[in-house]
Amino acid sequence: MIKAKKKYGQNFLIDESVVHRIIQSMPQNNNKIVEIGPGLGDLTKQLVKYKDVRAYEVDGDLYSILRVEFINEINSGRLDLRLSDVLEAWNNNSSLYDEEKYDLIANLPYYIATNIILNAFDDDNCEHIIVMVQKEVAEKFTVTAGNSDFSALGVISELLCLENKIIIEVPPQCFNPPPKVDSAVIYLKKDMTKKIDSKFNKFLKVAFSQPRKKLLKNLSSAYDKDILLSLFNELSINENVRPHELQSSLYSQLYTKL
Numbered sequence: 557m558i559k560a561k562k563k564y565g566q567n568f569l570i571d572e573s574v575v576h577r578i579i580q581s582m583p584q585n586n587n588k589i590v591e592i593g594p595g596l597g598d599l600t601k602q603l604v605k606y607k608d609v610r611a612y613e614v615d616g617d618l619y620s621i622l623r624v625e626f627i628n629e630i631n632s633g634r635l636d637l638r639l640s641d642v643l644e645a646w647n648n649n650s651s652l653y654d655e656e657k658y659d660l661i662a663n664l665p666y667y668i669a670t671n672i673i674l675n676a677f678d679d680d681n682c683e684h685i686i687v688m689v690q691k692e693v694a695e696k697f698t699v700t701a702g703n704s705d706f707s708a709l710g711v712i713s714e715l716l717c718l719e720n721k722i723i724i725e726v727p728p729q730c731f732n733p734p735p736k737v738d739s740a741v742i743y744l745k746k747d748m749t750k751k752i753d754s755k756f757n758k759f760l761k762v763a764f765s766q767p768r769k770k771l772l773k774n775l776s777s778a779y780d781k782d783i784l785l786s787l788f789n790e791l792s793i794n795e796n797v798r799p800h801e802l803q804s805s806l807y808s809q810l811y812t813k814l
Contacts, residue, residue: 568595569663569688571730574741575599578661581723581743582606583684588658590682592642592672593665594618597625603661604629610636610653612645643671651681659684666690666735670709673697677716677746685744686723694722694740706800707767708760712752714804719745759811764799771799779814787813 569575579602591611594600595618603609604626613619619639629635638645645652652658660676661684669689676682696709698720703710713720723741728734762778763771772795775784788795791809793802 567666567731567733567735569598569730570732571726572598574688574724574726574730575602577724578686578688578741579603579606581686581741582661583659583745585659585683587683588653588656590652590658590660590662592660592662594622594637595663597622599661599663600626600635604634608634608636610638610658612638612640612642612652614639614641643668643675646675646679651679653681657681657683659686661686663688666693666737669693670696673744674712677712677752680748683746683748685746686741688726688739688741690735691725691738691740694742697742697744698722701803702801704800708757708764711760711804711807712757713744715808716746716750716752717744718747719743756808756811759814760807763807767799769798770795771797771802774799783814 575598578599587607589603589607589609591600591603591609594611594613600609600611600622611622613622616639619637622637623630626635626637630637642652658681660682664672664687666689669687670693673685673687673689676685695705696707697713699705699710700714701710721743723743726739726741728736728738730739763774765774765777772781772784772788785795787793787810790813791806793806793810
């Protein structure tokens with residue numbers, strides 16, 4: 557019996573109904589599939605029935621088990637199994653599937669889930685993202701302006717996605733071992749014509765540096781206040797607005813003008 561390793565944030569999904577819900581959410585297209593952290597292969601087993609899969613597994617013990625479990629799929633080319641840290645793979649190459657478009661479908665390790673999604677946003681070949689993450693993280697990527705939990709992640713998600721939603725919430729007992737938090741599967745459909753530059757990310761970091769303070773005060777720590785006041789007036793932005801209250805489109809306009 558394989559024991560989950562804390563250092564890799566492993567929690568194995570054991571509820572088949574959740575696996576089937578993920579499969580049902582797959583878009584009907586010709587994209588390949590990339591899976592990150594296949595674990596014991598419960599989701600992989602279903603994915604390879606439909607499409608070619610490239611799976612990244614960082615745990616050498618699990619990799620060895622998967623190589624035996626999926627020997628036929630590997631030999632037929634249906635499964636391309638790689639022993640690799642996925643963030644390192646992205647550092648070495650701008651895309652996890654540089655040959656063609658792919659959809660990221662995975663039960664992500666929670667400790668790097670946000671980084672993985674942000675990397676997938678930057679990956680020109682990744683079109684759809686269907687991933688299991690901590691519920692709190694899922695909400696950050698799907699919440700809209702006006703909600704007190706709206707943050708830089710919400711702005712980025714709204715600007716880059718044609719669709720972003722929570723598909724299903726998943727309680728701890730659906731995993732072995734059960735995590736200490738609730739989980740959720742999110743669906744993000746990227747607008748493949750849009751990109752965000754790194755300077756915009758820095759701008760958002762300043763904007764949300766103190767979420768409960770006024771946006772103007774936060775931005776004034778990095779930008780000229782008189783210029784900000786002029787732009788707020790030009791864009792009809794209330795001087796007293798707090799970071800979570802401003803629409804994503806206005807963040808984009810404000811950044812462009814700055």
